[in-house]
Amino acid sequence: MADQEDTxxxxxxxxxxxxxxxxxxxxxxxxxxxxxxxxMANTLLAAGASPAMVHSILEIPEFTPHTQAVVINVGTLTxxxxxxxxxxxxxxxxxxxxxxxxxxxxxASGFRLKACLELIELKPTVVRGNGSEIIAxxxxxxxxxxxxxxxxxxxxxxxxxxxxxxxxxxxxxISGSVDFVTDGQRVIGAHNGVPMLQKxxxxxxxxxxxxxxxxxxxxxHAFEATASALSVFGLxxxxxxGLAKGPASLRMHLIDSLHGLDQETVLQRVKITSFS
Amino acid sequence: MADQEDTxxxxxxxxxxxxxxxxxxxxxxxxxxxxxxxxMANTLLAAGASPAMVHSILEIPEFTPHTQAVVINVGTLTxxxxxxxxxxxxxxxxxxxxxxxxxxxxxASGFRLKACLELIELKPTVVRGNGSEIIAxxxxxxxxxxxxxxxxxxxxxxxxxxxxxxxxxxxxxISGSVDFVTDGQRVIGAHNGVPMLQKxxxxxxxxxxxxxxxxxxxxxHAFEATASALSVFGLxxxxxxGLAKGPASLRMHLIDSLHGLDQETVLQRVKITSFS
Amino acid sequence: MADQEDTxxxxxxxxxxxxxxxxxxxxxxxxxxxxxxxxMANTLLAAGASPAMVHSILEIPEFTPHTQAVVINVGTLTxxxxxxxxxxxxxxxxxxxxxxxxxxxxxASGFRLKACLELIELKPTVVRGNGSEIIAxxxxxxxxxxxxxxxxxxxxxxxxxxxxxxxxxxxxxISGSVDFVTDGQRVIGAHNGVPMLQKxxxxxxxxxxxxxxxxxxxxxHAFEATASALSVFGLxxxxxxGLAKGPASLRMHLIDSLHGLDQETVLQRVKITSFS
Numbered sequence: 135m136a137d138q139e140d141t142x143x144x145x146x147x148x149x150x151x152x153x154x155x156x157x158x159x160x161x162x163x164x165x166x167x168x169x170x171x172x173x174m175a176n177t178l179l180a181a182g183a184s185p186a187m188v189h190s191i192l193e194i195p196e197f198t199p200h201t202q203a204v205v206i207n208v209g210t211l212t213x214x215x216x217x218x219x220x221x222x223x224x225x226x227x228x229x230x231x232x233x234x235x236x237x238x239x240x241x242a243s244g245f246r247l248k249a250c251l252e253l254i255e256l257k258p259t260v261v262r263g264n265g266s267e268i269i270a271x272x273x274x275x276x277x278x279x280x281x282x283x284x285x286x287x288x289x290x291x292x293x294x295x296x297x298x299x300x301x302x303x304x305x306x307x308i309s310g311s312v313d314f315v316t317d318g319q320r321v322i323g324a325h326n327g328v329p330m331l332q333k334x335x336x337x338x339x340x341x342x343x344x345x346x347x348x349x350x351x352x353x354x355h356a357f358e359a360t361a362s363a364l365s366v367f368g369l370x371x372x373x374x375x376g377l378a379k380g381p382a383s384l385r386m387h388l389i390d391s392l393h394g395l396d397q398e399t400v401l402q403r404v405k406i407t408s409f410s
Numbered sequence: 411m412a413d414q415e416d417t418x419x420x421x422x423x424x425x426x427x428x429x430x431x432x433x434x435x436x437x438x439x440x441x442x443x444x445x446x447x448x449x450m451a452n453t454l455l456a457a458g459a460s461p462a463m464v465h466s467i468l469e470i471p472e473f474t475p476h477t478q479a480v481v482i483n484v485g486t487l488t489x490x491x492x493x494x495x496x497x498x499x500x501x502x503x504x505x506x507x508x509x510x511x512x513x514x515x516x517x518a519s520g521f522r523l524k525a526c527l528e529l530i531e532l533k534p535t536v537v538r539g540n541g542s543e544i545i546a547x548x549x550x551x552x553x554x555x556x557x558x559x560x561x562x563x564x565x566x567x568x569x570x571x572x573x574x575x576x577x578x579x580x581x582x583x584i585s586g587s588v589d590f591v592t593d594g595q596r597v598i599g600a601h602n603g604v605p606m607l608q609k610x611x612x613x614x615x616x617x618x619x620x621x622x623x624x625x626x627x628x629x630x631h632a633f634e635a636t637a638s639a640l641s642v643f644g645l646x647x648x649x650x651x652g653l654a655k656g657p658a659s660l661r662m663h664l665i666d667s668l669h670g671l672d673q674e675t676v677l678q679r680v681k682i683t684s685f686s
Numbered sequence: 687m688a689d690q691e692d693t694x695x696x697x698x699x700x701x702x703x704x705x706x707x708x709x710x711x712x713x714x715x716x717x718x719x720x721x722x723x724x725x726m727a728n729t730l731l732a733a734g735a736s737p738a739m740v741h742s743i744l745e746i747p748e749f750t751p752h753t754q755a756v757v758i759n760v761g762t763l764t765x766x767x768x769x770x771x772x773x774x775x776x777x778x779x780x781x782x783x784x785x786x787x788x789x790x791x792x793x794a795s796g797f798r799l800k801a802c803l804e805l806i807e808l809k810p811t812v813v814r815g816n817g818s819e820i821i822a823x824x825x826x827x828x829x830x831x832x833x834x835x836x837x838x839x840x841x842x843x844x845x846x847x848x849x850x851x852x853x854x855x856x857x858x859x860i861s862g863s864v865d866f867v868t869d870g871q872r873v874i875g876a877h878n879g880v881p882m883l884q885k886x887x888x889x890x891x892x893x894x895x896x897x898x899x900x901x902x903x904x905x906x907h908a909f910e911a912t913a914s915a916l917s918v919f920g921l922x923x924x925x926x927x928g929l930a931k932g933p934a935s936l937r938m939h940l941i942d943s944l945h946g947l948d949q950e951t952v953l954q955r956v957k958i959t960s961f962s
Contacts, residue, residue: 167463168444168447168463169447169448169451169463172448173448209463210463210464210465210466211466212465212466212468213466213468239462239464242462242464242469242472242473243466243468243469243472243473244472245466245468245469246469332455333455333456333669334452334455335448335451335452335455335461336448336451378666379663379666379670380456380665380666380667380668380669380670381452381455381456381665381666381669382452382456382661382662382663382664382665382666382669383662383663383666385452386662
């Protein structure tokens with residue numbers, strides 16, 4: 135499946151997006167779960183973006199218009215946070231800004247699933263989750279009542295992702311041993327990354343925020359920007375893994391590596407392949 | 411007091427518990443304070459468990475039944491969080507799952523003390539705190555109005571812990587230069603650990619969560635599981651301290667070491683002694 | 687402008703304050719944003735203080751009197767947090783304890799600006815922000831309706847800081863490539879620090895908390911304590927930078943270095959100069 139020409143093109147695309155991000159330093163509003171705030175903000179800063187954790191509904195009308203993208207993550211959702219999430223998504227839509235949804239643990243409860251379906255109605259530019267989250271969301275979007283279990287590999291979820299992308303109009307990304315990105319027609323596999331990233335809390339949340347920052351630099355190519363963000367984050371993880379002794383040092387080296395990534399490394403090591 | 415045979419047995423017990431944890435990867439629901447979320451989740455992941463920070467009362471009835479244990483920590487308690495804590499404890503009891511209470515800074519206010527006493531009524535499997543927290547809670551449980559000061563050594567608190575264990579039916583653990591665990595009759599001292607752990611925020615919260623994960627693997631021996639969790643965490647701290655230059659690098663090396671702990675190290679270095 | 691004699695005096699002042707902090711271990715209550723809690727608590731611990739993240743209004747009347755200083759940071763402000771902030775500031779005032787305000791992102795919304803102005807009315811001992819925050823706050827305090835943009839260098843903000851200090855009675859500190867501190871008459875520049883600190887989330891919040899801890903050790907010289915805290919934190923950053931490979935390792939080495947700072951290093955390397 136891997137195609138050398140493809141990979142070189144994707145390396146170049148990824149580097150262009152990362153360079154733009156560093157030059158533009160887009161302001162990314164994050165309405166995210168309580169566990170992820172530190173690593174999400176530090177990931178955005180290391181990549182060159184400006185994070186803003188602003189979640190009061192009173193501030194959305196004034197603040198959100200100044201941002202370049204919005205991230206919404208339901209990881210520790212309570213009912214009092216939901217109106218601000220919807221309001222920020224609505225402002226983003228109204229002003230033509232990208233916004234990215236992370237349906238973290240969407241299968242945890244009916245409350246959370248309903249909230250995610252309401253957010254999907256607000257047409258996120260990108261949705262990123264793991265395989266079981268995307269399957270649960272896709273099935274619920276289609277009105278299926280069949281339960282989703284949590285053991286799905288990301289490759290099993292590709293069909294669900296394509297369905298969700300078609301019904302929602304969003305780019306859909308699935309994290310796993312290989313990450314997949316689809317717009318409903320095209321599917322790519324992003325191969326960078328290391329298994330130990332799963333032993334660090336909120337790395338999925340962090341990469342969702344990175345996707346928002348990448349898309350902010352080229353909203354008209356959200357599919358390519360999403361794939362690039364996943365690859366760049368995974369590549370930083372690979373470089374970090376070469377220095378790490380365990381998950382906590384991997385976390386440190388990952389962020390350091392993301393900050394220091396150079397053109398040659400990105401061109402040589404980004405590995406994205408067509409998949410359909 | 412130290413007994414070589416004892417120590418060898420405890421090393422074996424600790425290794426068995428850690429191995430089971432790695433194999434079973436229990437899902438641990440954490441309703442915890444805002445400061446501790448990152449280190450708690452990362453400690454659980456490094457040990458082999460699956461953390462879930464879910465604190466909305468709307469999700470308790472559906473989500474808590476899927477967990478293997480619940481941790482409740484009142485470190486940044488506000489009234490809106492308390493109903494979910496009680497609901498999760500009630501579900502755990504109803505379904506025969508273990509749950510662990512961390513009465514963080516219970517002496518800070520009457521509000522917090524009352525909340526902890528209400529939680530104690532819901533029969534936690536284990537209660538873990540520092541000496542002054544356990545003394546304050548034990549005295550309040552017994553209806554004493556005598557104030558507790560915050561300078562108690564953990565050894566001074568052993569009698570208070572025994573009283574609390576008897577009145578509540580919980581295993582009670584006291585963190586300090588030596589950790590103590592009692593079921594009201596037996597008392598053991600867990601000697602692993604280093605003083606600099608106190609210079610890292612929320613290490614106490616993290617070890618409470620680790621206790622929940624250990625107990626989840628063998629609920630019928632909660633006393634042994636609690637002692638094992640304290641020792642394994644302390645041992646990871648000792649190994650981390652050998653590489654650390656200060657509290658922040660200790661935090662990193664502690665988590666890396668917890669992830670990498672092997673049988674030989676646990677068997678040789680866990681130090682738990684009988685104390686009564 | 688730099689004056690060698692000055693610098694030596696300031697080195698001695700900074701060391702005296704840090705030594706006192708380590709000896710007294712003041713209890714610092716932090717009502718702070720959700721992103722900053724981990725690094726703020728760990729910074730305070732590394733410096734020798736005792737952090738307490740207590741934000742329930744129910745606990746203020748009982749708990750705040752036991753603290754040596756209060757920090758209030760509006761970085762993730764929602765309306766439900768504001769009453770506790772005001773209550774804690776009021777208790778601090780009533781009991782003659784210092785309290786420090788961090789008007790994080792005060793320009794984000796009218797809601798946040800209004801909240802900060804209400805807090806300023808409660809007479810913080812010190813206010814610390816970046817240049818644009820201090821300008822926005824100073825102009826709003828003076829009733830100006832002219833907008834503040836976010837690109838001001840800290841040096842541009844000195845006049846705004848002097849105005850704010852005069853009108854509020856607070857010491858005002860501005861973080862930037864050089865930090866400035868003023869009481870409305872005197873102005874000093876604190877030169878320690880490295881640019882990469884801006885690539886780590888919540889370092890500004892952390893230094894605000896450190897100011898509170900320093901001021902807690904000598905409330906009658908809040909101006910000197912504020913300058914000392916900024917220098918000591920910046921110096922720890924400089925030492926950390928010598929070991930760092932990027933922002934995540936800088937964060938670790940910064941906190942380790944703060945914990946390990948010795949007299950000789952402080953005396954030789956603290957660089958504070960008069961500026962008016």
